[in-house]
Amino acid sequence: MHTIKTSLPALLAMSLLAGCASTGDSEPNPQDPWEGFNRNVYTFNDTLDRYALKPVAQGYDYVTPELVQDGVGNFFSNLGEVRTMFNSVLQWKWANAGVSTGRLLLNSTVGIGGLFDPA
Known part of the structure; x- marks a missing residue:
């Protein structure tokens, strides 16, 4: 365990520095000016x-x-219902917002955590 604690920061630092390395001998592609950055x-x-x-x-x-x-x-699936609820409200889809709100409340309070899907 001790070697993992000491080698992980060194490995992370090397990988960060490797992203800065560049050969510089090729011309950038005019259709993709970000190619070098994207490759790094x-x-x-x-x-x-x-x-x-x-x-x-x-x-x-x-x-x-x-x-x-x-x-x-x-748990994380249940958290996704918050996004669905707000999205439905912003689109003025009140029935979908109600279903999402009900699903979120039921799964959060009863404790079945995302298993209830009335749709």
């Missing part, structure tokens, strides 16, 4: 995903029971 961002994101986020996700999947994972997923 992709490289950074891919490195971060491969060495930090994917191991954390696999560890979470390995350690956390399926019932808890379902509960966490239901």
Whole structure:
């Protein structure tokens, strides 16, 4: 565990600096002036995903029971109802807003966390 704590910041710093590296020997494509920047961002994101986020996700999947994972997923699904509710109100779709509000209130109070879908 000690080596993970000391090597993770070093790995993160190296991946950040790798995004700044550039060969500079190619001409930029006039149809995509952001190509170099986009390639560096992709490289950074891919490195971060491969060495930090994917191991954390696999560890979470390995350690956390399926019932808890379902509960966490239901919680975040229930939070999505807030966005749906506001979107429906902004579009003056009051029936959809009422359904979303009812779903949010029922799932939050009764505790079934996103399992009730009357639609």
